[in-house]
Amino acid sequence: MDEYPKVIIAPGAGFCRGVEKAVEKTLHIAKDKENGRIFLDGELVHNREVGDRLRAQGVQLLKENSEVCAADTIVIRAHGISPQRRSHLEHFGCEIVDCTCPLVGRIAKIIADHSANPTILLGDRNHVEVEGLCGYSQNIYVCENLTELTQFIDAIQKNGQIHGDIFDHKCVNFSKMDDWILVCQSTLDMNFLEAAKILCAQKKLPIKIFDTICEATKRRQLGLRTLENCDAVIVIGGFHSANTKRLYEKMKRKMMSIFWIENISDLLGINLNNYKSIGITAGASTSREVLRKIYGEISKK
Numbered sequence: 001m002d003e004y005p006k007v008i009i010a011p012g013a014g015f016c017r018g019v020e021k022a023v024e025k026t027l028h029i030a031k032d033k034e035n036g037r038i039f040l041d042g043e044l045v046h047n048r049e050v051g052d053r054l055r056a057q058g059v060q061l062l063k064e065n066s067e068v069c070a071a072d073t074i075v076i077r078a079h080g081i082s083p084q085r086r087s088h089l090e091h092f093g094c095e096i097v098d099c100t101c102p103l104v105g106r107i108a109k110i111i112a113d114h115s116a117n118p119t120i121l122l123g124d125r126n127h128v129e130v131e132g133l134c135g136y137s138q139n140i141y142v143c144e145n146l147t148e149l150t151q152f153i154d155a156i157q158k159n160g161q162i163h164g165d166i167f168d169h170k171c172v173n174f175s176k177m178d179d180w181i182l183v184c185q186s187t188l189d190m191n192f193l194e195a196a197k198i199l200c201a202q203k204k205l206p207i208k209i210f211d212t213i214c215e216a217t218k219r220r221q222l223g224l225r226t227l228e229n230c231d232a233v234i235v236i237g238g239f240h241s242a243n244t245k246r247l248y249e250k251m252k253r254k255m256m257s258i259f260w261i262e263n264i265s266d267l268l269g270i271n272l273n274n275y276k277s278i279g280i281t282a283g284a285s286t287s288r289e290v291l292r293k294i295y296g297e298i299s300k301k
Contacts, residue, residue, distance in 0.1 A: 082135020123185025227279030237283025244283030
């Protein structure tokens with residue numbers, strides 16, 4: 001038996017380019033800014049270590065009672081915001097730096113360009129990316145899972161048309177005769193999208209489907225296959241990170257010994273001594289530095 005366990009890092013683990021650019025850009029602003037403060041309009045990314053690093057550079061969260069002046073700078077988070085929120089920020093009269101991930105911006109443009117079409121958005125209803133995207137259309141409905149999507153489509157096909165408040169969370173005006181579009185949250189589970197495509201084909205919907213799952217998410221999800229023969233798997237990422245949650249849930253369906261941690265200190269409560277092989281993956285907002293530290297620590301166990 002080897003003295004140390006074999007440790008495998010899944011392809012695609014850690015920072016995606018959109019998150020990396022957002023963090024680099026914000027840190028660069030913090031370093032060069034001479035006057036005024038830097039505010040983040042919400043967490044730049046869902047990662048505690050990144051948040052601590054930004055706060056150490058004087059970057060602070062924008063709050064409802066924050067007094068913003070012209071010399072200040074507001075940074076828009078990587079998840080993006082709605083047009084309505086952007087208009088609100090512009091009223092402060094200060095510099096606004098947009099760190100929205102370009103892929104999220106692409107989804108927003110698709111929705112805006114098809115704003116006359118009823119739109120289905122697959123994703124987490126309360127996630128900040130989804131909340132921002134919903135602002136680009138007056139007629140958009142969010143489905144969090146295949147059951148919701150099925151119920152929504154069935155209701156329309158049964159009634160011919162649906163107006164008003166459906167399922168208690170979104171005012172919609174859909175008709176089965178409309179030309180619909182379907183888009184996805186950028187970090188959606190690939191299996192959900194594939195199942196949605198099959199369902200829409202079976203229901204013979206007049207719908208155009210856009211695959212808006214980012215390539216980094218696809219690589220990260222496909223990379224889980226390399227960990228399936230490990231004795232245990234560590235998933236690294238913020239506990240309120242949507243894409244990290246999906247990685248954890250996908251692996252949990254396949255193996256018993258799986259652990260979700262945010263940083264290296266969380267390893268203290270986990271006994272990994274009896275595992276010969278340990279796999280590691282990480283969400284899009286986990287830095288390579290954190291990934292390296294955790295890899296090194298596990299390799300010594």
